Amino acid sequence: MVKVRTTRKDSETKRLGFSQTESDSEGEQGQLKLEPLQDPKQLKAPPAAASSNGQIRYRSPSSAELFDGQASSNSPPSHAADQHSPEFESSKMLKRIGRQESLTDKIYRFRGTLLVVAIPLLLIVFVLYVMPSSSSNESAGDYALVNRKMSPNKKSGGSYAVIFDAGSSGSRVHVFHFDQNLDLVHIGKDLELFVQLKPGLSAYAQDPKKAAESLVPLLDKAESVVPRELRSKTPVRVGATAGLRALEGDASDKILQAVRDLLKDKSSLRSETDAVTVLDGTQEGAYQWVTINYLLGNLGKDYSKTVGVVDLGGGSVQMAYAISETDAAMAPKVADGGDPYVKEMFLRGRKYYLYVHSYLRYGLLAARAEILKVSDDAENPCILSGYDGSYVYGGKTFKASSSSSGASINECKSVALKALKVNESSCTHMKCTFGGIWNGGGGDGQKNLFVASFFFDRAAEAGFADPNSPVAIVRPADFEDAAKRACQTKLENAKSTYPHVEEGNLPYLCMDLVYQYTLLVDGFGIYPSQEVTLVKKVKYDDALVEAAWPLGSAIEAVSST
Secondary structure, eight states, X not given: OOBOOOOHHHHHHHHTTEEEEEOOSTTOTTOEEEEEOSOGXXXXXXXXXXXXXXXXXXXXXXXXHHHHTGGGTTSOOOTTSOTTSHHHHHHHHHHHHHSOOOHHHHHHHTHHHHHHHHHHHHHHHHHHHHSOOTTTTTTSSXXXXXXXXXXXXXXXXXXXXXXXXXXXXXXXXXXXXXXXXXXXXXXXXXXXXXEEESSOGGGGTTOHHHHHHTTHHHHHHHHHHSOGGGGGGSBEEEEEOHXXXXXXXXXXXXXXXXXXXXXXXXXXXXXXXXXXXXXXXXXXXXXXXXXXXXXXXXXXXXXXXXXXXXXXXXXXXXXXXXXXXXXXXTOOOOOTTSOOSEEEEEETTEEEEEEEEEXXXXXXXXXXXXXXXXXXXXXXXXXXXXXXXXXXETTEEEEEEBOTTOOOHHHHHHHHHHHHTTTTSOOOSSSBOGGGOBOTTOOXXXXXXXXXXXXXXXXXXXXXXXXXXXXXXXXXXXXXXXXXXHHTOBHHHHHHHOTTSOGGXXXXXXXXHHHHHHIIIIISOOOTTOOEEEESEEEETTEEEEOSTHHHHHXXXXXXX
């Protein structure tokens, strides 16, 4: 027996032209069957639903109800049905549902899901697009430190560079090891090999061959730490500084040629024809600035975050610091053949305007000669009491005798000021250092000042800086205070009072300290109470690296190969 249950869905199915039966027979239990109604009169509009206003309401069929009738949706509608009747519209709806959904419809239906997936993908693409290229600035400027990749033949062992600093007081060799991103790599326990010896090349002015041979012990030590397979690819440079600049005639050229011959005959390192040269002052100052700021991790930052550098060598002193573009535009023009005041450089993706100037004859050892010239072979108030001798510099001999009344700090200051020509030269620029030289305008790049080389050495020997510490915070006034004590010391007591000062430097200790104070305060215009950083080495990674210009030269040498 067939039982028929009429439900709300039943009524709707009948309204669309189908009847619904439910079979209780075995195998068909719970299955629904749709059969066409036999009586076409049943296709008439449904009766009006009970409502307060008596209007007819139609309920839209649900998606389940529509798909229940999909199987017979292709049956032609009754001709008796009006084309504008609800029955006819329902029939058309069934046909539309039955057709395959278009791509546009699918996109619209899944638009929420697509947005959730697409937005993160678009963000990733955008970030990759706007990220700067690692080599976008490599070709610009004098030095390029923009994550430069090494050539394929250097991938295995990295890159080495051997730099000789042929200064006036001695010769030094630095060996650096870089990885593919120009980051320093350890050589043993240290991040560089550093060995020095005395005297410098300029001491062999009359014997160029002997000058070159003095570098052999340093060369042997340098080659021993460079892997044999990399030696032919490792650049070697010899940068002579103020000591050779001061030599007269062709003595400097002969020494340099002898060094070139030595490297060609006895070295397995790669030496270019221009690898042995006398550095001009601006090169030396710029390399020093690059070295210290590289080690401090300042390159790539705003110029106001960098530090300024004063490097007091034996023959010359350099000042270098970053200035604003506005101040750079105001730099005065120099005479033909002179070094410009401003160098433009790209470092770690940022452009810097670097004020740099080198003062030849005003390094510590050269300044002694200038101060002795002022006294003109007479007694000098800067020499420790009890000394009567001579001073040799640049192939010339100067009388060096103490005053009968002993050294005097005030009289020594007057002599030092004359040597610096602070009051004798007229300043034609808005701001000047000594000798009428433009000072760069000052500014944020000079606020944090690092002073190196002989500044550190004399401070440590005089006792107001720890010789075992790589850096020390001092004031220019500390040099003045130390000078007062030194100038009151007699030569016979100097060795016990200053045990760390070499015997040859003892007679000039008062002179050196007075000159350093005068140079900083009267020469460069630094306030006596301003803190400056004495620097010997800079901590980099887990090691200490010598704060000297050769690292800046090594970076350029490796980058250009």
